[in-house]
Amino acid sequence: MSAPLRITVWNEFRHERENPRVAAHYPHGIHETIAGFLRVDPGLAVRTATLDDPEHGLAPAVLDATDVLVWWGHQAHAEVGDAVVARVQARVLEGMGLVVLHSGHYAKIFKALMGTTCSLRWREAKDKERVWNVCPSHPIAQGLGDHFEIPVEEMYGEPFDIPAPDELVFISWFSGGEVFRSGATWRRGHGRIFYFRPGHETHPTYHQAEVQRVIANGVQWARPTIRRPDACPNVAPLEPLPPG
Amino acid sequence: MSAPLRITVWNEFRHERENPRVAAHYPHGIHETIAGFLRVDPGLAVRTATLDDPEHGLAPAVLDATDVLVWWGHQAHAEVGDAVVARVQARVLEGMGLVVLHSGHYAKIFKALMGTTCSLRWREAKDKERVWNVCPSHPIAQGLGDHFEIPVEEMYGEPFDIPAPDELVFISWFSGGEVFRSGATWRRGHGRIFYFRPGHETHPTYHQAEVQRVIANGVQWARPTIRRPDACPNVAPLEPLPPG
Amino acid sequence: MSAPLRITVWNEFRHERENPRVAAHYPHGIHETIAGFLRVDPGLAVRTATLDDPEHGLAPAVLDATDVLVWWGHQAHAEVGDAVVARVQARVLEGMGLVVLHSGHYAKIFKALMGTTCSLRWREAKDKERVWNVCPSHPIAQGLGDHFEIPVEEMYGEPFDIPAPDELVFISWFSGGEVFRSGATWRRGHGRIFYFRPGHETHPTYHQAEVQRVIANGVQWARPTIRRPDACPNVAPLEPLPPG
Amino acid sequence: MSAPLRITVWNEFRHERENPRVAAHYPHGIHETIAGFLRVDPGLAVRTATLDDPEHGLAPAVLDATDVLVWWGHQAHAEVGDAVVARVQARVLEGMGLVVLHSGHYAKIFKALMGTTCSLRWREAKDKERVWNVCPSHPIAQGLGDHFEIPVEEMYGEPFDIPAPDELVFISWFSGGEVFRSGATWRRGHGRIFYFRPGHETHPTYHQAEVQRVIANGVQWARPTIRRPDACPNVAPLEPLPPG
Numbered sequence A, B, C, D: 001m002s003a004p005l006r007i008t009v010w011n012e013f014r015h016e017r018e019n020p021r022v023a024a025h026y027p028h029g030i031h032e033t034i035a036g037f038l039r040v041d042p043g044l045a046v047r048t049a050t051l052d053d054p055e056h057g058l059a060p061a062v063l064d065a066t067d068v069l070v071w072w073g074h075q076a077h078a079e080v081g082d083a084v085v086a087r088v089q090a091r092v093l094e095g096m097g098l099v100v101l102h103s104g105h106y107a108k109i110f111k112a113l114m115g116t117t118c119s120l121r122w123r124e125a126k127d128k129e130r131v132w133n134v135c136p137s138h139p140i141a142q143g144l145g146d147h148f149e150i151p152v153e154e155m156y157g158e159p160f161d162i163p164a165p166d167e168l169v170f171i172s173w174f175s176g177g178e179v180f181r182s183g184a185t186w187r188r189g190h191g192r193i194f195y196f197r198p199g200h201e202t203h204p205t206y207h208q209a210e211v212q213r214v215i216a217n218g219v220q221w222a223r224p225t226i227r228r229p230d231a232c233p234n235v236a237p238l239e240p241l242p243p244g
Helices: A018-023 A029-039 A061-066 A082-094 A102-106 A108-114 A209-221 B020-025 B030-038 B060-064 B082-094 B104-105 B108-113 B209-221 C019-024 C030-038 C061-065 C082-094 C101-104 C108-113 C209-221 D020-026 D029-036 D060-064 D082-094 D102-108 D108-114 D210-222
Strands: A006-009 A043-048 A068-072 A098-103 A121-133 A147-157 A165-173 A179-186 A191-196 B005-011 B044-050 B067-072 B097-102 B123-135 B149-156 B167-174 B179-188 B190-195 C005-011 C044-050 C068-072 C097-101 C121-133 C147-157 C167-174 C181-186 C191-195 D005-011 D044-050 D069-073 D095-103 D121-133 D147-157 D167-174 D177-190 D193-198
Touching: A006 A029, A006 A209, A006 C121, A029 A043, A029 A068, A029 A209, A043 D029, A061 A082, A068 A082, A068 A102, A068 A209, A068 B044, A068 B082, A082 A098, A082 A108, A082 A191, A098 A102, A098 A108, A098 A209, A102 A108, A102 A191, A108 A179, A147 A165, A147 A179, A165 C167, A165 C181, A179 B082, A179 C167, B005 B030, B005 B209, B030 B044, B030 B067, B030 B209, B060 B082, B067 B082, B067 B104, B067 B209, B082 B097, B082 B108, B082 B190, B097 B104, B097 B108, B097 B209, B104 B108, B104 B190, B108 B179, B123 B179, B149 B167, B149 B179, B167 D167, B167 D177, B179 B209, B179 D167, B190 B209, C005 C030, C005 C209, C030 C044, C030 C068, C030 C209, C061 C082, C068 C082, C068 C101, C068 C209, C082 C097, C082 C191, C097 C101, C097 C108, C097 C209, C101 C108, C101 C191, C108 C181, C121 C181, C147 C167, C147 C181, C191 C209, D005 D029, D005 D210, D029 D044, D029 D069, D029 D210, D069 D082, D069 D102, D069 D210, D082 D108, D082 D193, D095 D102, D095 D108, D095 D210, D102 D193, D108 D177, D121 D177, D147 D167, D147 D177, D193 D210
Parallel strands: A006 A043, A006 A068, A068 A098, A098 A191, B005 B044, B005 B067, B067 B097, B097 B190, C005 C044, C005 C068, C068 C097, C097 C191, D005 D044, D005 D069, D069 D095, D095 D193
Antiparallel strands: A121 A147, A121 A165, A165 A179, A179 A191, B123 B149, B123 B167, B167 B179, B179 B190, C121 C147, C121 C167, C167 C181, C181 C191, D121 D147, D121 D167, D167 D177, D177 D193
């Protein structure tokens, strides 16, 4: 039996402590809900970390023991320390996987890896979201059918300012009239990044089976192949060159 | 007659003042050599800026009047102020074009836009570089034939830690045995970015006709289509939604 | 003044002669409507060709004099001769631009260039289509705003079996609940291909200003940079090799 | 224990029977050499098929029982029947993996899936090939280091007329002065395609450990996620529409 895939679920964990409507859906925090459904898979070893932990729960030793990091943040992006962001970015480029959820589109770590504003249009209303599977053979899309619906969600709409994804997996339809590239992947350095749109804190989105399946597929997909620190080596020639 | 394309050529301009071997090739600085051959085109309005100018020569008013920025830096990347880097990045995402040359692979602005380490392998020796045109119909590749040679150049080799380019235009062959993706493009935000490898300061590379042609093609290709500031609008629905 | 861009608009031209509802919108054929709005631009020289012309109107001399070919077909894809398809494919690979419209997703020429089934889901009903601009800086997206609506159109939905586009320009929202990658580009050989979804024959879609703008932008974007026949040259080495 | 991955290695198998120099390297055919080193993995069930078998060894029942097809052809591409090519293409689009080797760049099946000429420049001489790993985290690149050398190989050089790969894994350096995108992947339909350049019949390339490793990695990478026949469904709306 192979070693378990080590997952760290990071959450800002502020809304749940401040807003009873959020706490009603996620009494122990969004991170514990996500960790809980991931733990059903015995091949995963799941821990959690939050903003208000020392070093935001992302000390070097934690990242050393993390294969894939899941990220949820929203109102407190600015409180995430730049040193921690740089540390996480370095680990992704070394090979650690990263799954960024919903409002994490504006997290420092996502913006640093994308290089763009990551802006979008948005609305908190009673939109229905229907997530279309545009790449049915993608590992992240397995077990889902051609589409699934989320009864009520915050709307995110195009244009979404991201680099063109390496792979576009999902496009969302919203009943208010917009579309959004809601599942997308990028390879950066030796690491794999998956962004998945759904998951506003005032809705029970992370309790929905299809959403759980996507995130479970996503952490498997983001599994590292290698971990290799940055280097910019000065090298000798492999073929004879003129002297000088 | 249409308005000229406004180019700003930015150069660190330190090697030329410190190293007589560099000054021999570029007595007025690499920026003046590049500006000089670009100015042959009456459709271009070319200015220059350097690290030791106030605000590195990149005050907001300069960027407001720049359609495409050309960047050469090497030994003093760390001296470029973070505020100026953020300002340039914002302008690129708004639509300004950016042409990054040679050791600019490690410039703060290039790393910020790529999100990766931008590391590579390298060697200063007597390598010959042969630049192969792998996308003959690309606008940047026009007028060049299937390949051209640079008699002596610094070697840059793979793996080069960049996001997969939107378009790969050139691959270089080095006589010491390496290869390199030496011409590549990315769209980021509303701006277009072109990286072109050749141009070590101790060689007369920017005096070579083919290299000049590539850079001239590159600034044309990077021409903005739009300039649009960042926004993340909260929008009303376009279709009727349930109240709430 | 530069030479005009030479456009050939190809149409199957059967629906218009068989179905009065179609003829009501396009009394002289879809090709003449498209040619008509393109001719407003004095920089374009536009001709038309149809299935029932000798050689489908696509004799070698016509293709020699065509910079960009626009293609509309639907019920008679199977009647397009394989030799003509091979001829058109060769020209695209040599550098001729190709703009494929609507039901042309199933045209032999589009399938040959894509290599995939080009299947999709579809419905003829009273869907509203809203076309979202997901790449605002793309030349094809200029002059349009973030979205535009087509009051009634046939629905095409995902998954659409195409190779991942080089550039995704538009995504459509349909009131019946689907989404579709409705504007996409590919480079194949030395030619540029643009697929644009709208344009069912029973609707007046090609009379709508935004649709006309997209097609006009598309033919400009697909303009050839080079025309180069296929070759697979046996070449001498550029560097000394051991004998043998 | 999971079911074995079912591999079919297809070979033209003409050179080996006609040319003693080829037979010296591959006395039972290139297919048997490839099948032999793949069979070392107990997780693979490997069979072979050749051009002169009935239906080229690719009857529907064989393809039904094939997860990944490996293809080597050269002098007799034209003898592969169009019906078999169409059958194989349909299976790839349904999800079967395809690994195309060396001169298979000109195989009907590869050209049909790419949509381009697949032309390149070439030379049979005493070139050394050095294969550079440009995507170190890619599953196909595992176990190889940053580069490996093939002492003598046929040269293939750029420009190589293929659609821009989804992932570029290897670039080759040749001692005669050329470069080549020698390892590339594409997703087409639900299937995965890997092209790998080395393997001229007059050299013992397929006996080299690194080459064997790449091919073994490639068949694992090309493993199907789904098998789904083509469909273009006419569907009912998911949301209420006006009648008509």
